[in-house]
Amino acid sequence: MAVIRDVMPAFDLLQPASAADAQKLLETYRENAWVMAGGMDSFDWLKDRIKKPQVLVDLSGVDELKGIRTTADGVEIGSMTTLTDIAKDATIRKNYGLLAEAVEHVASPQIRNQGTLGGNVSQDARCWYYRGGWPCYRAGGNECFADTPVGRNREHAIFGANRCVAVNPSDSAPALIALDAKFVIQTSKGEQVVDAEDYFLGPEVDITRLNILRPGDLLTAIRIPSTWSGAKFYFEKVRDRNVWDFPLMNVAAAMKFSGGNIDEIRIAVNAVAPRPMRLTAVESAVRGKPADAATGEMAGKLAVQGAIPLQFNAYKIPLMRNLVKRAIGGVQETTWTS
Amino acid sequence: MSDSDDLKQNEGATKTITRRNFILGVIAGGAVVSAASYRFLAPSRRQLSGAGERLITLYINGKPRRVDVMKQETLAWTLRYKLGLTGTKLGCDRAECGSCTVLIDDVPYYSCSVLTHTVRNRQVTTIEGLAAADGKLHPVQQAVVDEQGFQCAFCMTGFIMSAVGFLKTNPNPTRAEMAQGVSGNLCRCQDYSKILDSLMRAAEYTRRA
């Protein structure tokens, strides 16, 4: 059977106006439904004709899933809120600047105008073999094409590989983990609220998906508690091109201080493993220590312990070490002005 | 879905290439890989032809337009192939070049990655909608013409739409801010310097207008 790309397959388009309707549709069609938020990930799968859902459930008309609300304990961001709206939001910028910075580093202005927070955290892996339609483990096959002696794996995992070596490419995910966000999911059994880090799945649990959503489930909102409001934040994304590109790696940290020392900290990195990695060992090790170069150095070294590089991604070890170091110890700023 | 049938078929085929064969293959150099290994490139087989079009009303450049639209049709396709508005270009069809940029309610979007059915009640502006009825160019267009901006110009209409949208949010940008503002547009002639020259002039013209 010959192959063709770049023609969207025909599907039935369902455009619910409420979250409840959307959830019901997803439940009705289950595996035969494709849920579309901003569409920035979906269109690739569809245009490559690798995914041919019977129905496409378009969430763009569900207004109740859009917007940022201040709650008694922080903010709640509708899953269909665009990245641009989050980056512009005064409350987010003031209190949760980490998230604003993370979403500002996503892709391009047009993609941020359309891409949503729900979509950004739920997007699929970008391993080029997997996205190219190869029958790899993640696609339900029994082989990894990236982890071979000559496989092209410059952008793949140094941690958490389990048959599959793809990484989670989200920029907002580590920021949400650092902010201790809660993900609100509507399921057939009612509402489920999970910690940000528990939203993401590694291949050891299910190799075919990056998050816990099952057919019929709908991510409706992300709640950020006020716990970390106004904390000291650090976000950095390293990518090849300054527009469009997924991270080679990113890091997000939130720190609170007491008497000049780190009192509380949450730190996560992404694009190093199949799921965003919260670095709990680092968190424990730096608590009570000053956020200085020495602590950063120690944290960086600790962070990369146990990393296993592939043929072409050994650079991710110094990169991760340095990003963690900077997140905690700060960046040695330049003195030159020009 | 029948996806799984295909995968089952593939399983048998791909199992024949083990890690060991990979290594041997590399050492021998360019060994013939069995035809079966390429079957992975086969897509899933479900056909759903004849998905119908539906007549809907779109608001394009300030006017209602009645048009038959398929469920899976993108806005770029509708504009170009149904409404004859070919100033909107398809450079990649994958949201990574910006040639298809249009404004939806004054905000720049990649029209290659918007389903037409999702913009039924929204105002769409394309390059054809910028100039005045008497043909007087929009300030951004005029600036591009005056500065001899762009080369092959396949990216130009997308850049102009991005700039028009961006200037609504930041009418007085620095050169660096302008670059950020249109950073979702790719120019393969790499005429970025002259593009920024013309768009900075565009900002000036827009403020004066």
Next chain:
Amino acid sequence: MAGVELTKESLKPIPFGTGYKLIGHDFSTNDLVAKATGASKYAEDFRAEGMLFCRLVLSPMPHARVKRINAEKALAMPGVRGILTPDEVPGHANYVNDNGTMIKADRFSELALADEPMYQGEPILAVAAVDELTCAEAIEAIEIEMEPLPFNTDPLDSLRPGSANAREEGNVWVPNPPPSRESQLAVLKWTDEEFAAEKEGKLPMGHAPEEWSYGDLDAGFKNAALVLDETFSTEDVSHQCLEPRTTMAFWQNGKLYLYTGTQSTMQTVPAIARWMHMPEENVVFISEYTGGGFGSKITGALTLVIPALLSKKLNAPVMMRISREEEHFIGRARPGIRARTKVGFAKDGRITALDMFLVSDAGSYGSNGDGAACAQITSLLYQPAAMRWRNVTVATNTLPRSAQSAPGGMQAIAIIEPVLSKAARKLGVDQVALRRVNSPEGKAEYGPPGPGGKRSYVTSCYLKQALDAGAKQFNWNARVARSKQSGTKVRGVGVALSCYHGGTSGFDGLIVITPQGRVKIYTGIGNLGTEAFVDVHRATAEILNVPWDTIDLVWGDTSKNLPYSCHSGGSQTIHAMTRAGHAVGLECAQRLKEVAAKSLGGEPADYEVANLRVSRKGGGAGMSFAEASKAAIKLGGIYDGHDVNPAVNKYTKHSVAAHAGEGLVASATDNYPHDGDSFSFLACFAEVETDVETGKYHITDYLGYADVGTVIHPAALGGQVLGRSVLGMAHAIGQKWVIDPQYGVTVAQRFYTNKPPSILDVPVDMKWNALNIPDPETPVGARGCGEPPVGGGCAAITNALADALGDNIFQRVPVNADTILTSYEAGRPMQNPFLAHI
């Protein structure tokens, strides 16, 4: 030195346009409003009644034989109109070139559809249907049985003992003995002993089928104060024109109408005729706008042939829309070159000897000249006292290569400049000074001696002046003196020389002065976007002394009867077509004077042309262009195109005949002499800032200082200097291929994986300048600038990086965070320089 005498004063750029009304002054080109309003029509914007859509099936394998195609189910689907298979496409054809010489069919060249695809992505089948969705569903219903064949995607691997050859006939292109310009495939394998150098990170050097040399190499190395032996590789980089090579075709009354983007309107016609095995006069080619070419859309291509054949077969217009992924596969690329260069330097940095060994990747069809051009440019730009070049052009099962802006020259500069930088550091010589001492000047010689023992030389070269002026404008000395490191940031400055061919000659011009008094200039140059196709006619208007707004430029449609013109490629247009434009301007003025003399009395020499009139010198009788046009029609013969200037090309003759009687018709050919070959030169400067903790770097400043002769259109030239510089930067900062060699399959066919630079990857405020010293060997003094900046754009960046980080970071481009991070810590290049496509 011939031509302009240079004094200190002449270092100051002449204000552009001095002494001219049009040349050197900015204006908005004739196509610009249409482009800015979306009214400009590119190939995919055309529609025809009953138009079918066509989509391709590409080979999933890098080398295979199509055994069987079963399209029964597909053809039975509603809306499917037909398919085109490899056995339906015309085979290789002999042809007769412009000089009447029979060129034998090249059996190694590609056909429109392949039954033995030589690379993944090669078209093997086309399907036409009422819409694309039907095409897609039909294609998925087609069964294709393919037998995989041995393949190799890595040129160096192809030279290993026992490795697979890309093609049955062999793996290496060997030139036939002169005067033939063809090459044959042969099998070449080096020995394990020859490959031993690889272990030390040096390019192995076995037998090389191509070689030339001049000077005393041994003495040069013996007398050198420093000898460096460096290995460096450049990457395969796709053209990735923003407009995919979509084509629409229909037939009417036996004529083929083809709509696509091209770099040449006129020269594409014979190419199509050749591909299609049909007479040229039955081809009508329409290409008003072209969304980028960079050398990949010079003339005919398989993308024109497929819809043409399908349209004929199905008797309906066919639009073949090419997707971005298809564009990656069939859109051509620059060949990567693996190089080893041994260079001897005197104490002051002067190159005493240069020994260059190259392994060039030709891809799957035909040889290419990048390796040869690489050597030519090296010998010109750095003027080594003695030089040897050896080259192996290897066939691989990767997509066919073609010329890309500065073919071979870009690679030469990318390969040699890092050696120069290292030498300057080792010798303690300033980088600008080292380049100055090696820079060509005047009628500089290049390449090996020809059959007569003489070397070729250039028309003029003022590169040392450009280097000096550029260093001044860039504040080179001040930047060098600044501190390098602060915090985690390290900055470095780089300078690179750059050059390439800057023009050809021998083309025609064609003008019709209409009875309404308009000056219609016809041109067969492709509208590539550089605007050269407009700019060159400023020279014609200048000579005719007419205001620009009285000119109507006619381009982009061969049914409008255009003259024989150069293609817009190889930086030849500004040079070639200002010459032709100058010639036809003079011819037109002369004919106007003759018409006036015949009508009003006196001799033609008594008249002058100005302000849309031809009048007696010093006042008196005269006639307007409109009157002269009408008089010309009355006179007939040579004046209104019923007779034709015998010097012009056959295509021009045909076009003149078609315009006969439309007004005063003037045609002329460029037969101006030029002593030397035209090359353009630049000095390129860059500063980068690297963060050694992340490996990220940013280009903070860039200046390209050009020696391109007379500046015709400053804004367009600036666009070329900086645009082509960024095309070069792309090679340094990230554009690449990624291929899995196990399967011979590309995994990076998307922009986010093959990485063409975005607007935020280059400095926000780049600078350019030009000496504006006229070339003494061409009437207007202008040369082209499409190719010359590319190599300098790349090498200025890599030199700046090496200045910041040291000489032990990279042996290949592109250089990215991964390269820097691993090598900076290790203190040596950690990326295998030969391992391509990662």
